[in-house]
Amino acid sequence: MTQPKIAVDLIMKKMAESTEQSHVKAKRASEILLGPLDTEISPTPYEVVYEEDRIKLKHYMPKEVKYKRPLLVVYALINRETMLDLQEGRSVVQTFLDNGLEVYMIDWGYPTRKDQYLTIDDHVNVYMDNVIDFIRKRHELEQIHLMGICMGGAFCVMYSALHPEKIKNLVTTVTPTNFDTDKGLLHIWMRNTNADQMADCYKNMPGDLMNLGFLLLNPARLIIDKYISFFENMDNKGFVENFIRMEKWIFDSPDVPGETFRQFITDCYRENRLIQSRLELDGKRVDLKKLTMPLLNIYGKFDHLVPPEACDKLTKQVGSKDTEDMCLDTGHIGIYVSSKCQKIFGPKILSWLKERDQEQKAEQPRAKEKAKAEKKPAETATEPDAAPEETKKSEPKKAAKKSTASKKTAEPAAKETKETEETEETETRAAAKSKKPKRQVASSSAPKSTSRSKTGKKSAKKS
Amino acid sequence: MGDQSQNSKTSPEALFADWMKTTMSFWEGMPSWPPAAGPSSGNDEDRKEGKTGETKNRFNRSFESSQRILTAMMAALAEPENVNASFKSLETLPQFMMNLGQQMMDNYLMVQQKMTERIQRTGEQVPPYSFDDIDRDLFKKFREMYQTEIQKYFNVPSLGLNRLYQDRYNRFLDKFNLYQTAINEFLYMFYIPMEKSFSVMQEQMETLAEKGEFHDDFKAYYNMWIKILEGHYMTLLKSPEYTEVMTQTIDALAQYKQAKEDFLADLLQEFPVPTLKEMDALYKDIYVLKKRVNDLSKKVEEKT
Structure with missing residues (x-):
């Protein structure tokens, strides 16, 4: 008797087994889905300390402050800043706090139709400037650290070039500054988008429409495979909770004010003005040569939204002599949420800031510097970096130092998807997050009105 | 006699x-x-x-x-x-209807023919990772038929007091039809990688079966298929044809939305609620005023 070419009996046996397994899995999955699930995102306590129109300033306080200056994090207008504090064990914010860095984070809120006329200038020179002035005043500091994410990073670059005297160190993460590349599909599509028509028609660019666009960048993985893997792991509570947290974050998409969208597409994606120092905000040119503070530029090797080619030109164009590029083997979201990057990304920023934060111990109190500036207005205007000359000299001259975390390669789109949907069991965090953090820097500005925060604290509100 | x-x-x-x-x-x-x-x-x-x-x-x-x-x-x-003239004028109506019907029938048959050709090709060999054979002609012909035969009726100049309202309503219907045409083409194009991936998968399974390397794990087949599908989508999404169709669809959607809002604004006038247009004008005023107040406040702060 000859051996059959295809082992039909084995296939049938396997089918019977998998049917049985599916039955058990479905039973367990229904118990999990119908039972209580911990899917809360943004679990770290914060205080809303400043409000203006739709925006809020979140303040995260470490148990012990080990840095002289706080860090202001500016997220993009697309999706929400909660990604930086997705869950315990996958929280960049928590990493910063554990290491004693005080964090402020702008929550851009949900634009309504009345916000349609807000331009990039309004976001950078009004909201960001007011927030930074508020923090500087609150901490009696001349300069603070600034970190930007994606489009928020581009805003930070613009701000730092226009107001270098207020920023001590700048960290840009997955920040597009060079839009003249065909590497990312998004760049190709955006250049073909009729931004004027979209802005005129939608007023604010709908978040859901943009999300659909992001899903269409890799439909096989993001529309099909992602949910197949969910069904496969429905009997794993940890997986389900992580998956739902990610879903909550991904589809929580505020609209983008129409004028900002129009300007970003036209000036950046179409005309690539930012990297060429040709961008103008309210008539003022964003000259990257005026960006003189230390700059750390981090991006993802497999980022299909903001490819490395869109990020790595920045350090060569700025006026700063202390710059560093860092390319991580990850994608656009994985850089913040994958457990692998949690061990590299946050610690790198902390150590980089620590080096540059310590140099400023000799900094004069704000009042004294203000008096100094008043004495020499011309000098201040021509040399915006308010750091003393000695400090400048002591700054390390690492011109465009480039460090790549590892050499591993993979298929970009698939890799990115895997990382964004990565669902590992969460690690237990030792820090007691619910404890009220110790305040070291006091004296907030007199608030014009007050509002309740998530933690029940009061905040300043600018009407 | x-x-x-x-x-x-x-x-x-x-x-x-x-x-x-x-x-x-x-x-x-x-x-x-x-x-x-x-x-x-x-x-x-x-x-x-x-x-x-x-x-x-x-x-x-x-x-x-x-x-x-x-x-x-x-x-x-x-x-x-x-009497003769009356009879002749009566004869023109069926003639007009005949002409109209004939034109529409010709176009319909042309579309039908294209569809038949498309169906005939269903069983043919599908080259993987190639989108040169995308049959966009069918949609092009349909759009042309709409634009030459139907669209003109929506563009007939309206008369009288209700002229503008009628124009907006006609525009709304026209843009809706154009959007439907565009979205159908987009969906058709978006489905092609599916079709191609199934075809490639079938061929690969045949090859495996011939070699006797048939998996008993269905997940292996799924993984194989999703990888093929992803590859096809990547090829499609990078193609200029796709970018063109996607841009057309987004434009058509935006124009339809605009036409719909204009038409609805006419209806809203009958109700005691402000229209979006009126609200937008108000928001603009608030925005400008706010900006001016902020500038003045800064100037006052600087002086004091």
Whole structure:
């Protein structure tokens, strides 16, 4: 008797087994889905300390402050800043706090139709400037650290070039500054988008429409495979909770004010003005040569939204002599949420800031510097970096130092998807997050009105 | 000869003329208004004041006038030369309908033919990772048919007081149709990688079966398929054809949305609520004022 070419009996046996397994899995999955699930995102306590129109300033306080200056994090207008504090064990914010860095984070809120006329200038020179002035005043500091994410990073670059005297160190993460590349599909599509028509028609660019666009960048993985893997792991509570947290974050998409969208597409994606120092905000040119503070530029090797080619030109164009590029083997979201990057990304920023934060111990109190500036207005205007000359000299001259975390390669789109949907069991965090953090820097500005925060604290509100 | 006179008597023109004469004599012989139970309010006071009589006379005059116009028109139509003209004008309507129908049928058959060709090709070999054979011609023809045969009806200039409203309604319908055409093309194109991936998968399974390397783990097949699908999508999404169709669809959607809002704004005027246009104008004023106040506040702060 000859051996059959295809082992039909084995296939049938396997089918019977998998049917049985599916039955058990479905039973367990229904118990999990119908039972209580911990899917809360943004679990770290914060205080809303400043409000203006739709925006809020979140303040995260470490148990012990080990840095002289706080860090202001500016997220993009697309999706929400909660990604930086997705869950315990996958929280960049928590990493910063554990290491004693005080964090402020702008929550851009949900634009309504009345916000349609807000331009990039309004976001950078009004909201960001007011927030930074508020923090500087609150901490009696001349300069603070600034970190930007994606489009928020581009805003930070613009701000730092226009107001270098207020920023001590700048960290840009997955920040597009060079839009003249065909590497990312998004760049190709955006250049073909009729931004004027979209802005005129939608007023604010709908978040859901943009999300659909992001899903269409890799439909096989993001529309099909992602949910197949969910069904496969429905009997794993940890997986389900992580998956739902990610879903909550991904589809929580505020609209983008129409004028900002129009300007970003036209000036950046179409005309690539930012990297060429040709961008103008309210008539003022964003000259990257005026960006003189230390700059750390981090991006993802497999980022299909903001490819490395869109990020790595920045350090060569700025006026700063202390710059560093860092390319991580990850994608656009994985850089913040994958457990692998949690061990590299946050610690790198902390150590980089620590080096540059310590140099400023000799900094004069704000009042004294203000008096100094008043004495020499011309000098201040021509040399915006308010750091003393000695400090400048002591700054390390690492011109465009480039460090790549590892050499591993993979298929970009698939890799990115895997990382964004990565669902590992969460690690237990030792820090007691619910404890009220110790305040070291006091004296907030007199608030014009007050509002309740998530933690029940009061905040300043600018009407 | 007798037959001829018989034919001429039963010809449509003769019958029409006879019918017109009969109708005319019916209306001529019609007793003047009002009949026995004429319009009366039945009010005694009205009767006393002679109001019923006045009303009756007014109606009478109006009725008689209409009757005269009708009979005059009928007399004119009953003239032999006018009878012919009337018949010719009646003949143009079916001719017009025939022309219209023929044009539409031609276009419909053309689309049908394209679809048939497409169906015929279903079983043919599908080259993987290639999108040169995308049959966009079908959608192009359909769009052309719509633009040449149907769209013009929405662009017929409207007249009168409601002209603008009618224009906006027509524009809304037109943009809706264009959007439907665009989205169908987009969805069709978006489905192609599926079709191609199934075809490639089938071939790979055949090869495996021939080699006797058939997996008993279905997940392995799924992984194989999703990888093929992803590759096809990446090829499609990078193609200029896809970018073009996607841009067209987004544009069509935006134009449809705009047309819909314009049309709805007309309807909203009937309700005591502000339209989006009015609100947008208000928001703009607030935005400008706020900006000015902020600038002034900064200036005041600087001075103090």
